[in-house]
Amino acid sequence: MAKKGLMISRLYSMLFAAFCLINCHAAADANERKVHIVYMGDRPKGEFSAATTHHSMLKGVLGSASSAKKSLIYSYGSFNGFAAKLTDEEVRRFSEMDGVVRVIPNHILKLHTTRSWDFIGFTQDAVGAKPEGDVVIGLLDTGKLMNHTQTAMVLTKIKSSHKIIGGRYYNSENWYDETDFKSPRDSEGHGTHTSSTAAGDKVPGASYYGLANGTARGGVPGARIAMYKVCWSFGCATADILAAFDDAIADGVDVISVSLGADWPLAYDEDPIAIGAFHAMKNGILTSNSAGNSGPWPYSVSNYAPWTLTVAASTIDRKFVAKAVLGNGQVFTGLSINSFELHGKSFPLIWGGHAANYSAGASPDISRYCITGFMNSYKVEGKIVFCETLWDGTGVLQAGGVGTIMADDEITDFAFNYPLPATQISASDGEKVLDYIKTTENPTATILLGETWTDYMAPYVVSFSSRGPNPITPDILKPDLTAPGVDIIAAWSPVAPPSVDWEDPRSVDYNIISGTSMSCPHASGAAAYVKAAHPDWSPAAIKSALMTTATLVDPKKHEDLEFAYGSGQINPTRALSPGLVYDANETDYINFLCKQGYNTTTIRLITGDNSSVCTSTTPGPAWDLNYPSFSLAVLDGQPIYGVFTRTVTNVGPPNSNYTVWMTTQRGFTISVEPQFLSFSTVGEKKSFTVRVTGPKISQQPITSGSIVWVSSDYKYMARSPVVVYNVLPTPYSPYDSKSQRKPTFRRPSMYHKNGILGRN
Structure with a gap:
């Protein structure tokens, strides 16, 4: 195990090096021009030419009109800002200018259903309402297939009668892989995949x-889709993301779906998704985000701005399972979306440790994991x-192997599809397979075609789904x-490619993958469904x-309770009639x-309103x-105490009339005042106070309760979770909105070439 840990450590180093090739701007030549975003908040009131203003600013700093024109990448118009290629000195000069909120490096972010909609109770009978055709979902993603039967694209104008209303693409770095389409x-x-999930x-x-x-x-087949292609084989550039938000706002979409994010926390005025979503919110557009695939670690949640909807x-x-059958009759069931049929034929079975590629510097301690490039093709060819360990199968495939049986307990709650017959069994079952190999003169095995089983434990939050607490604002x-x-x-x-091997030559029209990238468009579709029924509702009301x-969800x-699942699993049908909204x-x-520490000057730039004032920063x-x-x-060692004010509409x-119900766990108390709310008109607002109290706590994990406003006829129930947990004031103060945590690099096994887990 120690040597395995060393191998993984080396792979972390390789991943970190690859990350820095894209993101470590500080290591670059200070005189080299790199793409940066100059963010200046909201669009100024009155007559304003974004292109002219931004060109003039660049001309003043760069010294000539031709240099300014050459440097400018995007001029954002729905809010105020631009993207341009700048040297370190030019970045410094723009950062010191009045009117500039933040100069942001062009970070590269990464991409974070026949059954799923029915499973959450959103059956086909519930969809297809005529108003859905008035709703447009804008997706920031990798583009979409133009002529797919489920998502056929027709380039036309927003709000037209066509299903798919158009697509744009963005590439500020001008990087293209040979597989990329310009x-x-x-x-x-x-x-x-994401667009068809939302509205296919x-x-x-x-x-x-099969x-x-x-x-x-999709969730709302009657809705329409606008695709904004911001992600490529290398990832998703922040300047492109903001450009897409800019266009989506101007195009008049109703919901924006963003299945991507950063691997480390960013302040709200440095996070392009938070910035774009804020201006979308101002224009009545809800942004739905993926929570990230860095779970189950705490503080790993991505896209945590309170004006966005964050989806686990x-x-x-x-x-999906696939069985491995040994020559002695033993059968082991493992996780796999196995699309290959061996027709029950058995093949020689070999242990990876017996097939080391010594010419490549491998040894049995390395080849036992079947890592790509370290397998001996003379010994592997024609064998299972x-x-x-869990790998992507390419090590065996490239060495001429027929299939692979992998033993690993790290991933037990979702399956991958592979480029060859494969299954992932438990480590304990793996010991039995290895014992069979070592005690049998001519061991054999076969791998059966994949099967679909019922998961009676569902729903539960999958292990890779990123968790709270919120890394920037712990009280959200x-x-x-x-x-x-x-x-x-x-x-x-x-x-x-249809599998985790990006060189898999096969072609499919439908694929099975996992990720918060897949859960996000489910929520986006649900939001569009609510928007269609209530076109006058604000983004916050739809989210509420x-x-x-x-x-x-079963705690x-x-x-980690609500840090895993938030308020629970979406229920689009019930969301149409919540009774009350926050x-x-x-x-x-x-x-x-x-209250996050932003001052009046910055706030006025963000809002574009000189009357905005922070009474306290x-x-x-x-x-x-x-x-x-x-x-x-x-704070660790302090008593439980919090007083929350809320208003429901x-x-x-x-x-x-509504009465409040409360549930709590031992160790803290919830009180609500008043406990009864009476309304006489639609749109009427009532306020109440929630007080949470308890003794001093130290090193306490999350504990939770809830408050539920229940109508007198029991027809409407608006439930809100209440969570209590300990935090430390150092080294990353939970009340310091500028605090940053360093990126965490985890096991890269099964990662796609641009760092996404199973293409999610």
């Missing part, structure tokens, strides 16, 4: 080589190889909710409806930012933001 067309598959048409008979056969459909990934009642609970994101089948680009009506399955607008979020808790959940971060019957 167009909105999708060569990765990811964008086709109904297509019967969809499957992945697996998961059924009718594929959970399972559905279906899992037993490997002592993230993720907000969870949605199906495990083994999801949806449309795929036939030019994209989805959160307060979410289906409860016994999750030791609404919020730009002013509420500005007050929140003031002393960092403190976010207890008075009108959020649909409650999070109390208690009646969106149910005009004459309605």
Whole structure:
């Protein structure tokens, strides 16, 4: 195990080196021009030419009109800012200019269903309402397939009568892989998958080589899609992301779906997704985000701004398995989306440790893991190889192997699809396979075609789904909710590889993959469904409806409770009629930012309104933001104490009465005042106070309760979780919005070439 750890450590180093090739700007020549975003907040009032203003600023710093024209990449118009190639000295000069909020390096972010919609109770009978055709979902992704039967694209104008209303593409770094299309067309598959999950048409008979056969459909088949291609084989550049937000806002989309994010925390005014989503919110557009695939570690959640909807990934009642059958009759069931049929034929079985490629510097301690390039083709060719870890199968495939049986306990709750017959069994079963190999003169095995089994434990949040607490604002609970994101089948680009091997030459129209990238478009589709029914609702109201009506997730399955699943699993049908909503607008979020330490000067730039004032910039808790959940971060050794103010808006019957129900765990108390709310009109607002108290706590993990506003006829129930947990004031103060944590690099096994787990 020690040598395995050393191997993984070396792989971490390789991954870090690759990361720095893209992101470590500080190591570059100071005189080399790199793409940066000059963010200046909201668009100024009155007559304003973004292109002229930004060109003039660049001319003043760079010294000539020709240099300014050559440097400029994007001039953002829906808000104020531009992207340009700048030297370190030019970055410094722009950073010191009045009117500039932040100069942001062009970081490279990464990409974070026949059954899934039915599993959450959103059956085909519920969709297809005529108003859905008035809703447009804008996706920031890898593009989409133009002529797929589920997501056929017609380039036309927003709000037209066509299903797919158009696509744009962005590449500020001008980097292209040989597989990339210089167009909105999708060569990765990811964008086709997410867009069809959100709003794909109904297509019967969809499957992945016969697996998961059924009718594929998006959440809102009647809605329309606008694709903004910001992700390529190398990842997703922040300047491109902001350009896409800029265009999506100007195009008038209703929901923006973003299945990508950073691996490390960024301040709100440095995070391009938070910036773009803020200006989208100002224009009445809700942004739905993936929570990230860095779980199950705490503080790993991505996309944590309170004006966005952050979505974790959970399972559905279906899992994919493949059986390995040994020559002695033993059968082992493992996780795999195995599309290969060996027709029961047995092949010689070999242990990877017996097939070291010594010419490549390998040894049995390395080849036992079947790492690509370290396998001896003379010994592997024509055989099934037993490997002592989870890998992508390319090590065996490139050495001429027939298939692979992998033993690993690290991933037990989702499956991969491989470029050859493969299955992943438990480590204990692996010991039995190895014993068979070592005690049998001519060991043999076969791998059976994949099967679909019922997962009776579903739903539960999958291990890779990123967890809270919120790394920047601990008093805002993230993720907000969870949605199906495990083994999801949806449309795929036939030019994209169908397995974890990006050189897999096969072609498919549908693929099964996992990730918060898959759960995000489920929430985006649900948000579009609510928007279609309530076109006048604000982004915060739609988000509140989805959160307060979410289906409860079993806490016994999750030791990290709401840090894993937020308010629960989305329930689009119930979200149409939440009864009450926690609404919020730009002013509420500005007050929140003031308490995060942003001053009046910065706030006025962000809002474009010189009347905006921060009465206090002393960092403190976010207890008075009108959020649909409650999070109390208690400094280690201090008593439990928090007072939250909230306001609910009646969106149910005009004459309605609500009583509060409370649940709590031993160790703290929740009180609500008043405990009864009476409404006489639709749109009427009522405020209340939630007080959370308890003794001093130290080193306490998350504990939680809830408050539920229940109508007198029991028809409406708006539930909000209440979580309490310990935090340390150092080294990363939870009340310091500028604190940054360093990137964490984890095991790169099964990672795609641009760092995404199983293309998610």
